[in-house]
Amino acid sequence: xxxxxxxxxxxxxxxxxxxxxxxxxxxxxxxxxxxxxxxxxxxxxxxxxxxxxxxxxxxxxxxxxxxxxxxxxxxxxxxxxxxxxxxxxxxxxxxxxxxxxxxxxxxxxxxxxxxxxxxxxxxxxxxxxxxxxxxxxxxxxxxxxxxxxxxxxxxxxxxxxxxxxxxxxxxxxxxxxxxxxxxxxxxxxxxxxxxxxxxxxxxxxxxxxxxxxxxxxxxxxxxxxxxxxxxxxxxxxxxxxxxxxxxxxxxxxxxxxxxxxxxxxxxxxxxxxxxxxxxxxxxxxxxxxxxxx
Numbered sequence: 132x133x134x135x136x137x138x139x140x141x142x143x144x145x146x147x148x149x150x151x152x153x154x155x156x157x158x159x160x161x162x163x164x165x166x167x168x169x170x171x172x173x174x175x176x177x178x179x180x181x182x183x184x185x186x187x188x189x190x191x192x193x194x195x196x197x198x199x200x201x202x203x204x205x206x207x208x209x210x211x212x213x214x215x216x217x218x219x220x221x222x223x224x225x226x227x228x229x230x231x232x233x234x235x236x237x238x239x240x241x242x243x244x245x246x247x248x249x250x251x252x253x254x255x256x257x258x259x260x261x262x263x264x265x266x267x268x269x270x271x272x273x274x275x276x277x278x279x280x281x282x283x284x285x286x287x288x289x290x291x292x293x294x295x296x297x298x299x300x301x302x303x304x305x306x307x308x309x310x311x312x313x314x315x316x317x318x319x320x321x322x323x324x325x326x327x328x329x330x331x332x333x334x335x336x337x338x339x340x341x342x343x344x345x346x347x348x349x350x351x352x353x354x355x356x357x358x359x360x361x362x363x364x365x366x367x368x369x370x371x372x373x374x375x376x377x378x379x380x381x382x383x384x385x386x387x388x389x390x391x392x393x394x395x396x397x398x399x400x401x402x403x404x405x406x407x408x409x410x411x412x413x414x415x416x417x418x419x420x421x422x423x424x
Contacts (some may be wrong), residue, residue, distance in 0.1 A: 132414070133410065133411060133415060133418060135185070135415040136180075136322070136411060137175065137176070137180055137415075139243040140176060140179055140180045140183045140184070141175070141176040141179070141180070141202070141229055143179075143181035143183070143193070143197070143200070144176050144183075144197075144200045144201055145171060146298055147197050147198075147200065147201040148170050148201055148205070149173060150170070151168075151250070151254060152166065152167045152170070155245040158181070160242060161235065161239055162239060162242050162246060164235070164238065165234075165235045165239045165242070165243035166243045166246055166247055167299050168210070168231060168234060168235070169208050169209075169212045169231045169240075169243050169244070169247065170204065170205060170208040170238050170247060170332050172208075172225060172226050172228055172335075173226040173227075173228070174202060174226055176348070177315070177318075177319040178200075178203045178204060178205050178207055178314060178315060178317075179200035179201070179203065179233060179318070180221055180415065181315065181318035181319050181322065181340075181415075182195050182196050182199045182318050182322050182416065183200055183317075183322075183325065183335065184202060184322075184411055184412055185290050185318075185319050185322035185412065186199075186251070186322035186325055187324075187327075187328060187406075188321065188407050188408070188409060188411070188412060189323070189325045189326035189328055189407070191322065191325050191334075192261075193257075194260075195258075195261055195325055196212070196321075196322065196325055197258070198254050198255055198257045198259055199253075199255060199270060199318075199321040199322070199325060200251070201253035202251040202274060202321075203251070203274065203314065203321065204256040205246070205247045205248070205250050205251035205254065206251045206274065206277075206278045206283075206314065206316060208244075208246060208247050208275055209244040209247035209248045209251070210244075210246070210278070210283055210287075210314075211225060211245075211248070212230070212231045212232075212240050212243055213241070213243040214245040214287065214383055215230040215231065215232065215240075216237065217232070217237065217239060217409070219287070219291065222338065223253055225385075226359075231243055231244075231356060251273060251274065251278075252274070252275075253315050255267070255270050255271060255274055256270075256271060262325060262364055266325065266327070269324045270321055270324055270325075273317050273320045273321065273324070274317055274321070276317075277313040277314050277315075277316065277317035277320075278313075278314065278317075278384075281313075282313030282314065282317070282365065283309065283310055283313055283314055284310075285309050285310075286306050286307065286308070286309030286310025286313065287310055287313070289302075289305070289306045289309065289310070290306055290310055290375070293306065293375070293376060294375055295315075295374045296376075297376065298376045299381070299393070300381050300382070303376050303381060304345065307345060307346060307349075308341070308344065308347040308350075309350075311344060311345075311347060312340075312341060312344030312345050312347075312348065313344070314344075315340060315343060315344035315347060316337060316340040316341055316344050318340075319336055319337065319339070319340035320337065320340070323337075331404075332405055333406075335401045335402070335404040335405055336402075336405070337396045338397070338398075338399040338401040338414075339402050339412075342394045342395070342397040342398035342401065343394070343395070343398045343419060345394055345414055346391050346394035346395050346398065346416075346420055347351055348378075348417050349378045349387055349390055349391040349394065349420075350377045350391050350419060350420050350422065352377040352379055352380075352387060353378070353379060353384065353387050353388060353391065354422075355377065355379075356379055356384060356421065357384075358423055378407060379392060388420075391419075391420040392420060395416050395417060395419065395420055398416045399413055399416060399417075402416070
């Protein structure tokens with residue numbers, strides 16, 4: 132059920148993105164092509180999956196979640212385009228394909244990321260039946276916070292500043308709570324806002340999201356060691372090559388694996404507090420540390 136649902140939601144958000152790209156005028160065709168290429172380059176669509184699955188668990192119709200799912204994937208795509216740039220991680224492969232600045236050029240990649248970021252906020256403010264103005268404002272606020280200084284961008288800045296330096300476990304955890312975890316938590320929070328979730332259930336789901344978000348990054352660090360270049364879709368060992376601090380580096384491989392398992396247990400404990408059928412989301416949490424890609 133998990134695999135088929137991931138595929139269903141993957142196709143759904145891809146259709147949403149394609150529909151929105153198709154409405155863009157052809158005034159800057161290379162930019163439009165780069166945006167489309169960067170956003171539709173494959174990937175698991177983890178963040179849209181969380182928007183859809185959490186929303187459905189709370190009884191929200193998929194149609195009310197489409198804009199949030201497309202918006203957060205635009206933010207994620209923009210972050211990857213910029214992350215791959217020569218000034219950042221300087222990667223030439225993403226999901227087994229040339230990165231945007233390689234497939235196009237560096238200036239176009241920068242603009243494509245910028246345009247996807249702003250498109251995300253255009254999408255998330257679209258009128259949706261059953262979503263109030265107050266909910267829209269809340270969605271904009273959490274998406275902006277998760278992607279900006281207090282979230283993803285701040286985490287990336289810390290990451291860049293920490294390259295070639297030894298940082299301790301607390302600093303590494305803060306870095307990844309911001310760089311990776313913030314947007315994963317945001318996916319859950321967008322669904323909670325759409326659902327008008329009660330405060331206690333809102334809090335439990337945010338505890339779940341924080342644990343899953345960090346576990347996702349710990350597993351990524353593990354995969355950088357144990358997975359192949361073909362599985363990763365980018366060079367194996369790239370974190371080590373870039374001289375970045377990772378969870379296996381600080382904890383050892385077994386210690387990192389134990390940490391990932393503990394985080395998923397924390398996520399499942401938070402989920403167990405809810406009076407809903409949460410089997411799909413629980414299966415997803417377990418998948419986070421079982422995946423090879």
